[in-house]
Amino acid sequence: MPWTKIYSNKEEFEKAAAGSTLRGITYKEAILEATSRMLEQDKSVFVIGEGVDDAGGVFGTTKNLHLKFGKDRVMDSPLAENGITGIAIGAAISGMRPILVHMRVDFLPLTLDQIINHAAKWHYMFGGKLSVPLVVRAIIGRGWGSAAQHSQSLPSLFTNIPGLRVLMPATPYDAKGLLRAAVYDGNPVIIIEHRWLYDHMGHVPEDDYTVPIGKGIVRREGKDATVVGISYMAYEAMRAAEALSKEGIETEVIDPRTVKPLDMGLIIESVKKTGRLVIADTGWKECSVGAEIVARIMEESCGILKAPVVRVNLPETPTPASPALEKAYYPGVDHIISAVKKTIQK
C-alpha cells in the first residue's frame, strides 16, 4: 500500500512513485489540505490560534486559509492559552468543532487546567450528555538552539488522563487522515506534530479519508527485533532498519500513530514474533509512552520477551541550546542501531 510507506525525503518518494500517478505532498500540506476541506464542508469547523492567519500560517499548515474562509473562521488569538482553550471547549460543547493550534508543544502547559480539568471531564462528569469535539494541534520544535522551552514533546502529560486522546502522526498520509478523524471523533484530541516532519513527502490521496484512531501500522516487516518508533523517530527507526538489514538483521518497525489509545495488539503481535523490543521516542524516558508500552507487555504477555527492552529517549535533562550540546542530546539512527544490537546480543 503506498500510504503505509515512509519516505525520508522528496527524492526518495519520487523514485518510489516513478511511473505511477501517485500524488505526493508534504506533511504540512497534508494538514493544510485536511483543514481546508473541513472548513469548506462543515460550518461548525473553525481554526483558532496565535498567528493562524499570518503570512507564514503556522509553518504553512494554515497558510492563506483566512483569505478563503475569512478571519471569523480562521481566527487569530490573543496570547491567552488557557483562556483560549476554555473558549474552544465552550464552543465545542455548544456545537462547534474547533481546531486550536499552538506553534509549540511547550505552550500546552499553560492550558492544562482547561484540558485536564474541563475538556477531559465534561463528557463523563455530566453523565455522557455533552461531548467535547475539540482538536488541539501542537508542534515539537528541534534544533537551531530552540532550547529548553521550544522543543518539548510532552505526550505523557496527556496520556495519563482518561477522556483524552493523543495522536502523533509521522507521515503526510496520517497527518491528513488523523486530523480529520480527530475533528470528527467527538472527544478532546491532542495532536502532537514534529516540526522536522513538515517537509517530508508522501502519498496523500486528494479525497477525504480518515485514519482510525488507535490503530498502529507496521512500516517494515522483520523477524529479529521490533522497533516502535514514535513520530519523527519512526523515520530514524526506518533508517536504522535499513542499515541493520545490510548486516543481516531484519527489524520490524512499528509506528503506533496514536499514543492514546495505543495499539498494543499490534505491538504484542510483533514482539511475539521477534521476542525483542526497542522503543524510540521523541521525549524523555521516565513515565513515558515507552514506559507504558513496556508495562502493558508485562501485564498482558510478559513471557514473550527474549531479552530486556531497550529504550531510546532523550537524556534526562532539559534541551540545551548550543549546537555542540544539541548534538549530544538528540538520539538518532545510530542509537537505534546499537539498541537493536544490544537486544539481539542478549
Added chain:
Amino acid sequence: MKEDLLKYGLSTLTKTLLIDLFASMLRIRMFEDKIIELYPEQEMKCPVHLCIGQEAIAAGVCLNLRKEDYVFSNHRGHGHTLAKGTAMKPLMAEFYGKITGCSKGKGGSMHILDIENGILGTSAIVGGGIPMGVGASLASVMKGEERVTVIFFGDGASEEGVFYESFNFAALKKLPVVFVCENNFYATNSHQSARQASCKISSTAAPFDSHGTCVDGNDVLSVYKAAQEAISRARRGAGPSLIEAKTYRWKGHVGPEEDFEKGCRPKEELLYWKEKCPVSIFREFIVSRQIITENEIESISAGIREELDEAVRFAKESPYPEASELHKDVYFGTRD
C-alpha cells in the same frame, strides 16, 4: 408603587414579574433550607455550597433571560440553575448520587447540567467556567443564534488569570456575554481585602472598553435593572458587561453550618447581613405595596414545598447507578 419602581428605572415592571422575582428567590431559599434539613441524615454524600443570602443575584439576573440563553456557573450554583428554570428533581437526585440525577450521579452538587435550560455544565475549578461561557457565546454568534450568555463567578474567581483572558476575548469580539461577579467578600475564609490590591472588581471592565457596574446584590430590583441593561447591550451587539453584585453568604463556605463559631468570620458581620436578607426585604416591599397578599405568598410557598417534597422523594427512591456505569461515558461515541 410606580414611584418606587421609577427610582430603579423599572417603571414598566409588571406585577407578575415582581411576584416571579420573589417566588424565584423563595424557591432558592427553600431549596437550600431543605438541604440543611436533610444533610445531617448523611444520605446526600457530596459537598454542598449553599447560596443562602445571595438569592437576589440569581433571580434578578436570570429572570431577564430566555430559555435558550446560556448560564455558566460555579461550585455555588444551585441558585443560578434554579432561577434559570431547572427542575428540582434532577438536581436533588444528583446530590443524592442517583442515576436519575442531572449528571447521572457522576457530577454531584458542583456539576449541574440542564441543557434544555441553557446550562451546559458547571465547573468547580475556580474561574474554570468563565472561558467556557465565552466560548459558548462565540459559538452562538458563529451560528447566528440570538443567545446571550451569563457567567456567574465569585470575587475569588475575579483573581484568576483566566478571567482577564476571557474578558479580553469577549470584549475583543464584542460577544453577547454578561459577567456577573457575586462578591460575597470571601473566598473560603479569606477576605477580599487580604487578596485584592484594589477591591473594585467592577472597574475591571474599563480597560477592556466595556461597561462595568457595581450593585447592591441583596436588592433584587437593583440587580434586575443592571442585568436588564447589560443583557440589552449584549443583545444589540454592544459587547460584554461586568456586573459586580455585593452580597454575603450566610453559611460556611461548604456545608450547612454557619462558620462564625469556628472563628472563620465575625458574628456581627453575619448579623448585619441577615438584617439585609434579600428575600424578606423584597417580601416586605411587595406586601406593603399590595403587590401580593400573605395568602398568595402562602400558596406560592405551598407550591414550592410540594415540588421540594416530590424532588426529595424522587431522589431518595431513585436507584444508585450500577457499578458498571463507572466505566461508561469516558469517551463520546463508545460508552466505554
